[in-house]
Amino acid sequence: AQTVTQSQPEMSVQEAETVTLSCTYDTSESNYYLFWYKQPPSRQMILVIRQEAYKQQNATENRFSVNFQKAAKSFSLKISDSQLGDTAMYFCAIPSSGTYKYIFGTGTRLKVLA
Amino acid sequence: NAGVMQNPRHLVRRRGQEARLRCSPMKGHSHVYWYRQLPEEGLKFMVYLQKENIIDESGMPKERFSAEFPKEGPSILRIQQVVRGDSAAYFCASSSQRSQGTTQYFGPGTRLTVL
Numbered sequence: 001a002q003t004v005t006q007s008q009p010e011m012s013v014q015e016a017e018t019v020t021l022s023c024t025y026d027t028s029e030s031n032y033y034l035f036w037y038k039q040p041p042s043r044q045m046i047l048v049i050r051q052e053a054y055k056q057q058n059a060t061e062n063r064f065s066v067n068f069q070k071a072a073k074s075f076s077l078k079i080s081d082s083q084l085g086d087t088a089m090y091f092c093a094i095p096s097s098g099t100y101k102y103i104f105g106t107g108t109r110l111k112v113l114a
Numbered sequence: 115n116a117g118v119m120q121n122p123r124h125l126v127r128r129r130g131q132e133a134r135l136r137c138s139p140m141k142g143h144s145h146v147y148w149y150r151q152l153p154e155e156g157l158k159f160m161v162y163l164q165k166e167n168i169i170d171e172s173g174m175p176k177e178r179f180s181a182e183f184p185k186e187g188p189s190i191l192r193i194q195q196v197v198r199g200d201s202a203a204y205f206c207a208s209s210s211q212r213s214q215g216t217t218q219y220f221g222p223g224t225r226l227t228v229l
Contacts, residue, residue, distance in 0.1 A: 004156075033215045045157070045205060045220035052215065091156055100147065100212055101173070104156030 002027050002096050006105035013082045014113050020067070021077045021108045023092030029053075033095060034068070034075045035102070040088040048090070051075065082112045116141065118208050118221035119188075126227045133193040133200070135224045139208030146189045147218060148174075148181060151203040163189055164212075196228045 003026045013019035025034070036048040051059045051068050058066050063083075067076045079086055089109050093102040119138040127133050139146050144165050149157040159173040163183035174181065178196075183189040193200055203225045207218035 035217070037220070042222065043203060043225070044222045045207075047217060047219065050217060093156075095215075096159075099170075100145070100162060100209070100216075100218075101159040101170070102147075102149070102157070102218065104158070106154075106156050 002094060002103050004092055004094055004103050004105040006090075006092055006108050008108045009106070010109045010111070012111040012113055013079075015082055015084060017082055018078060018080045019082055019110065021079075021090050021092075021110065023075045023077070023105055025073050025075065025092070025094050027073070027094060027097075029097065034066075035093045036064075036066070036075075036077045037091045037093060037104075038086075038088045039091065039107070040085075045091075048077065079110075084112050084114060086110065087112045118206055118219055120206050120221035120224050122224060123222060124225050124227070126229065127196050128229050129197055130195050133196050133226055135191040135193075135204050135206075135226070136188040137191070137206030137208075137221060138188040139206075140219055143208035143210050143219075145209045145212055145216075146183050147207045147209075148189075148191050149205045149207065151205060151223070153202070157205060160191075169212075193226075196226070198228050201226055201228045 032053045034051045038046045049061045063080045089107045092105040148160040151157045161174045161181045162170040178194045180192045203223045205223045206221045209216045
């Protein structure tokens with residue numbers, strides 16, 4: 001069965017600093033997609049970034065970038081120049097066995113400190 | 115271009131009552147997914163629907179839960195005879211296609227509290 005593991009339940013970072021959230025996963029698929037979603041206190045799930053496994057280049061979206069290591073099955077999220085509005089739960093997700101069913105990790109609660 | 119809409123945002127029910135949760139997908143999206151989030155956990159897949167069809171309900175409890183996505187109108191997740199363990203946030207997502215690479219866009223969720 002596919003699994004997604006986020007080993008950091010909580011993290012904090014000073015405003016304007018950089019923080020990296022880790023995610024490891026297990027899959028038997030050769031081609032797949034990976035997603036990071038953000039859930040702020042409003043509880044809305046917001047797509048942050050997505051990565052296609054067959055692309056060697058790491059995805060980047062403004063201050064957000066990933067460090068994707070396919071062999072290690074690792075998909076970490078780096079947030080640069082952290083802002084107070086980045087305070088949220090962050091979830092890593094992967095579609096199950098090439099389907100549409102997302103499997104989510106348990107999340108990392110990030111707090112950005114002023 | 116409105117995003118995924120869910121209502122109500124908060125729903126309180128007493129044990130034994132029925133809960134109806136509504137989801138309107140993004141414009142142009144015909145694929146709808148329901149997920150449940152228990153406190154301090156990630157989201158868990160419940161059911162996938164296309165217009166008028168349930169495609170996959172493998173994540174939905176066999177009893178008391180049902181879902182529909184009629185030709186006209188929103189998708190409905192219905193929970194009959196609610197129990198305290200049904201208290202959770204229920205999220206709806208929609209996509210333009212069914213493939214694994216297609217991004218699912220989530221609504222704001224409905225927080226169900228069972229007293």
